[in-house]
Amino acid sequence: MVEEKEITVNVKKYDKEKGEYWKSYKVQADRYTQMTEVLRKIKTEQDPTLSYRASCHMAVCGSCSMKINGEPRLACKTMAFTAINEKNEVNLESMDYYQEVRDLIPDMDTFYDRMYKVEPRLYADQTVISGENDERMTPSEQKEVWKFEECIWCGLCVSACPSVKEDEKFLGPAAHAKGYRFMADGRDTKKEERIGILMDSAWRCTSCYMCYEVCPQDVQPVIAIKKTKAYVDEFPGTTELITMARKHDSTIAESIGESGKIKESKLYLKTFGYVAAMKDMMYMMKEGKIKYAMAKDTDVKNMDEIKKIMGDKK
Amino acid sequence: MEKKEYDAVVLGGGLAGLMAANNVADAGFKVAVVSKVFPTRSHSAAAEGGIAAYVDGNSDPNDDPEFMSYDEVKGGDYLVDQNAAELLSRDSGEIVHILDTWGAPFNRQPDGRIALRYFGGQTYPRTRFVADKTGMALLHTLFQHATGFDNIDFYNEYYVLDIVKDGNNVNGLVAMEMKTMDPIFLKSRALLIASGGLGMIYQHTTNSYINTGDGYGIALRSGVPLKDPEFVQFHPTGLYPSDILISEAARAEGGILKNNKGERFMAKYAPHKFDLAPRDIVSRSMTIEMREGRGFEGGYLGLDLTHLGREYILERLTLAYDAAKTFANVDATKEMIPVRPAQHYFMGGIDVDITGVNSDLNGLFAAGEAACVSVHGANRLGSNSLLETLVYGKETGKTMVDFLKKHKNVESSDGVDTIVDNAYSYIKRETGEHFGTLLNELRDVMWENVGIFRDEKKLTEAVKQINSIRKRSINMYVTDKTTNYNTEVFNALETRNMIDCSIVMATAALNRTETRGAHFRDDYPTRDDDNWMKHSIAYLNGDAVEIKYKPVIVTKWKPEPRVY
Amino acid sequence: MKVAYYPGCASHGIAKDVDIATQLIAKDLDLQLMEVDDWNCCGGGFMDDKNEEIHTSLNLRNLTKVKEMGYDKMATPCSVCLNSHKIAVDKYDNDPDLKENVDKKLEKAHIEYDGGVDSEHFIWVLIKDVGIENIQKHVKKPLKDIKIGTYYGCQLLRPSNVMGFESAHDPHSVMDLVAATGATPVSFPLKASCCGFPLMGSNPPVGLKMANNILSDARNNGADMMVHPCSLCHLQLDVTQLKIKDQFKQDWTMPIVYITQLIGLAFGHSPEELGIGKLTAKYLRERGFA
Known part of the structure; x- marks a missing residue:
């Protein structure tokens, strides 16, 4: 027989009348018990008021997102025995960022609104719709599209993203993955408009890989954002952010192309302009750091290798 | 109580409901889609293996829609309405084309055409797939397409209470907003029930927690019968012990069921089709093996993929591999996956004809697992549930459009x-x-x-x-x-x-x-066949279940013994 | 013990003190840092956005140099450089299309990459190769009664399936090293959140806001001082302290040092020897640690 053991489940509960409070439950579990089953047991056997979302219990529907021991996870994809600590305890809380509605149920409207902003649907060519032309797709193109389409709208990445919290103009990781999925789809006819929707927002991502880390589907939204940024040179439009990003990035590319390294003082000047750079210099002087800003590193000696690598533009 | 008026209300945001909603909205009518979950959480997402289709120019050269219909009829043990099976096969290719233009990311062949593979009960390979998350991929495709319509309003996380009737006509439904617990009257002359199945009735099920038969319940309470409710499919490969579905794709791609002696026992029960015989036969065979002491301790058998090779398993059977790894701590590239049969699908459903119309209540339609057309008869073949939701979602949508053109919403708000x-x-x-x-x-x-x-x-x-x-x-x-x-x-x-x-x-x-x-x-x-080649039509009148019958529609195929 | 050493552009520039302190304690620990021959910028955080093939090639060039020097491991004090090299190898190993194009580039540049070199953070080397006990043995001035906020940032930890050293959610490396100095490590909720540096080239107001969040969070959780593991966090959290103070109207600054600077203090070096900034040096003197 499979060995059972008693675990303690601490849930941060919430309702409008009582506000937030913690409640503990004891549950029998074995090595096969998913956290969604733990919740179902509590609800049907101990506390019917316990509220949470759950549907497929196989990590394809994205309902049961929550914080398990502080970590953003799907409850169904978390086995009770791996979740518990040495005291056989596990803590469950509603996801960060979203407004709480009830116990482990947050209001996810803000997540959905971000998704809708990227017009998440294919606009096929009329001749394909009518059947005059058949649209083909290479296996590698399908792979790329599917990678980012595998998102299950669970909202974990947005709840964990530091930029989303600070910057309402940032569409967030999931919406970027979704947007890029259509950019990468040769069957779509709105690629330019899509780049227009995504480009400014892409430069609001910090590339911190938090979304990559918490995604239960391995969608890697940050990679979609990076791939979107790569279109910055062919995108005709601009915004304040994009202008700065272009200056900054082209200076880096230039610097690497010339010396094989980044020369920060030059980068500073070119990106932020003379006035802002001087202001920052003042701060650095006060910190006693200015001597480093002036330091000069040697260039790469074998620049031929670097030039060959940098050489042919994409 | 808040009241909103629509032309049509669709109950359920899964594939069938969304397909019909897309069609009705496309004709310019105002549609409300009501779901107790956000649509992408619907159980359609859990369908793994694929969607069967005969696509002209991209099928086996020897295949024919006729063969496909025949497979369905035989697979369903001759309880299938054969005109329904023929429609299902005939329109399958068109459905794949529509999905393609809506962005479905089907796996591809090297020449760029949509890839296909064998599934249980198929004479020729017909299953189109997106890795082994086909349902999820198609559900997202349809939902995303539907969000492009201004005339579709989504009532997500609204729970249906009951159907509102005006005499013998549909007058909408009452639902409750889950967040606020406020009831709302969604008034309409047409109602499509597409709320999926009822797996949670069974202790062991591959179904989502949300599959609680809500659509059947409200229909029964409104005097609408269920057709063939005695027919429940048990899927052979529920993962032990969590009953998470291991897709038939695992066997379609070469996986073999083995008992505790290491024998490929399906050779005994289905000497031609082996492990890919229809699900009812495999599930029964497995149960017999376990009953007779050839199961493993705890009550399961082995699904062996190891001979397929690591790379192939990881590419084609990702979900099966992940599920075994995550939920049973089994590395399917190295050891057998522990499996046992679990409830999987309800062949019965709200009694509708081939156009999706229920004849007991004017303005009531049903599609998908909530409905019984009947295309699956006594046993559904793999890859046909997704197909049914879409073909009949679309067909029913068309019927609804005709109906809406001819009828007006009634005035009353009684009941x-x-x-x-x-x-x-x-x-x-x-x-x-x-x-x-x-x-x-x-x-x-x-x-x-x-x-x-x-x-x-x-x-x-x-x-x-x-x-x-x-x-x-x-x-x-x-x-x-x-x-x-x-x-x-x-x-x-x-x-x-x-x-x-x-x-x-x-x-x-x-x-x-x-x-x-x-x-x-x-x-x-x-x-x-003499006494029972007929559909059960079951009404719930208060405490009494009343059963009537309807004949099975036979167009081409006379019943034969069902051997695989 | 000898190890190939990749300082990275920042620690040969504005974050020079990172390099200074790292070299200093390496010497104390009898660890010979062999600078990678003719190394180039890894392009981390920039080039991987712009052009994955160039990015991967640049990183593989460095690793090839390491192999030519006869080492199978390259240590760097910078989390971004670490992340960059590890991601590049991961992509090269797992993306056949990318590999094909990178191979073409490398061939043109006459670079023969054939794998076999691991990139590691300098602190991993400290923990795995030098050992915490050994570090403790070198402590001359234990940093008693000071609470150090242990910051990890992002690139050292994530993505954990590529970085591989420790849990991205519940890391311990910086904490273990801080404990070895005799100081009290203080964990805080934003310990693995981004410092905002990557936004400084496109969206600096939000970048600075993130830096302020980190410093405030450490302070609110009782940290007297902070320690971090990355040359670029250094630029963001240390170099811009006064700017943050002005901008967010704070009446405090958070003394902050790079991890090897903290270890260096415990080894008995002065703040000046370790290149520590004026503000932090002043604080350390007030607290009697220098």
Whole structure:
């Protein structure tokens, strides 16, 4: 027989009348018990008021997102025995960022609104719709599209993203993955408009890989954002952010192309302009750091290798 | 109470509901899609293996839609309405084309055409797929497409209470916003029930927690019958012990079922099709193996993929691999996956004809697993559930458009308050039985007595016990009195629906004294075409289940013995 | 013990003190840091956005140099450089299309990459190769009664399936090293959140806001001082302290040092020897640690 053991489940509960409070439950579990089953047991056997979302219990529907021991996870994809600590305890809380509605149920409207902003649907060519032309797709193109389409709208990445919290103009990781999925789809006819929707927002991502880390589907939204940024040179439009990003990035590319390294003082000047750079210099002087800003590193000696690598533009 | 008026209300945001909604909206009508979950959480997402289709120019050169229909008819043990099976095959290619133009990311062949593979019961390979998350990929495709319509309003996380009728006409439905617990009257002359299945009635099921037969429940309470409710599919490969589905794709791609002696036992039961025989046959064979002591301790058999090679498994069977790894701690590239049969699909459903129309209530339509057309008869073939949701979602959408053009919304709002009062009665009550107790008992009875092997004794006992549970359920009460997202209220209402479905299913199973497809009677082990080649049409009148019959529509294929 | 050493552009520039302190304690620990021959910028955080093939090639060039020097491991004090090299190898190993194009580039540049070199953070080397006990043995002035906020940032930890050293959610490396100095490590909720540096080239107001969040969070959780593991966090959290103070109208600054600077203090070096900034040096003197 499979060995059972008693675990303690601490849930941060919430309702409008009582506000937030913690409640503990004891549950029998074995090595096969998913956290969604733990919740179902509590609800049907101990506390019917316990509220949470759950549907497929196989990590394809994205309902049961929550914080398990502080970590953003799907409850169904978390086995009770791996979740518990040495005291056989596990803590469950509603996801960060979203407004709480009830116990482990947050209001996810803000997540959905971000998704809708990227017009998440294919606009096929009329001749394909009518059947005059058949649209083909290479296996590698399908792979790329599917990678980012595998998102299950669970909202974990947005709840964990530091930029989303600070910057309402940032569409967030999931919406970027979704947007890029259509950019990468040769069957779509709105690629330019899509780049227009995504480009400014892409430069609001910090590339911190938090979304990559918490995604239960391995969608890697940050990679979609990076791939979107790569279109910055062919995108005709601009915004304040994009202008700065272009200056900054082209200076880096230039610097690497010339010396094989980044020369920060030059980068500073070119990106932020003379006035802002001087202001920052003042701060650095006060910190006693200015001597480093002036330091000069040697260039790469074998620049031929670097030039060959940098050489042919994409 | 808030009231909103629409041309059509669609209950359910899964594939069938969304397909119909897309069609009705495309014709310019105003549609409300009501779902107790955000649409991408619907159970359609859990369909793994693929969608069967005959695509002109991209099918086996020897294949033909006729063969496909024949496979369905035979697979369904001749309880299939053959005109429905023919429509399903005929329109399958068009569905794939539509999905392609809506952005479905089907796996591709090297030349860029959509890839295909074999599934159980198929004479030629017909299954189109997106890795092994086909349902999820298609659900997202349809939902995303639907969000492009201004004339579709989504009522996500709204729980349906009951159908509003005006005489014998549909007048919409009453639902409750789960977040605020406010009821809303969604008024319309057409109602499509596309709310999926009822797996949670069974102790072991591959279904989502949300599959609680809500659509069947509200239909039965409105005097609408279920067709063939005795037919329940048990999938051979539920992962042990969590019952998570291991897709038929695993066997389609070469996986082999083995008993504790390492024998490929399906050779004995299906000498031609082996592990890819229809699901009812494989599930029964597995149960026999385990009964006769050739299962593993704990009650499971092995699904062996190891000979397929790591790379192939990781690429084509990602979900099966991940599920085994995550939920059973088994590395499918190195060891057998522990599996056992679990409830998977309800062949029965709201009685509709080939156009999606129910003849008991004007303006009522049904599609997908909620409906019984019937294309699956006594046993559904793999890859046909996705296909059915889309072909019949579309077909029903067309019928609804015709209906909407001919009819106007009625004026009345009668009966709305009673519906709300009934639902509130559970909250108002201060004592009684708790939904969890009743539900756990119900799930046991259904699994033990209305499961894979049935007989008169078991079924009589089931009817008795379910009736008793049903009586007790009148005194069901809800401890949670709060007014925001009170899930206990909804669980109680779901339990009411599940109990109503169960009594109808058990009674119809007791009534059908033959073995056909998934309905296997130990006491009547053979098919009886003389007496039983007919559909059960089961009504729930108060406490009584009343069963009538409809003939099976035969166009081309006379019944033959079903050998695989 | 000898190890190939990749300082990265920042620690040969504005974050020079990172390099200074790292070299200093390496010497104390008898660890010979062999600077990678003719190394180039890894392009981390920039080039991987712009052009994955160039990015991967640049990183593989460095690793090839390491192999030519006869080492199978390259240590760097910068989390971004670490992340960059590890991601590049991961992509090269797992993306056949990218590999094909990178191979073409490398061939043109006459670079023969054939794998076999691991990139590691300098602190991993400290923990795995030098050992915490050994570090403790070198402590001359234990940093008693000071609470150090242990910051990890992002690139050292994530993505954990590529970085591989420790849990991205519940890391311990910086904490273990801080404990070895005799100081009290203080964990805080934003310990693995981004410092905002990557936004400084496109969206500096939000970048600075993130830096302020980190410093405030450490302070609110009782940290007297902070320690971090990355040359670029250094630019963001240390170099811009006064700017943050002005911008967010704080009446405090958070003394902050790079991890090897903290270890260097415990080894008995002065703040000046370790290149520590004026503000932090002043604080350390007040607290009697220098």
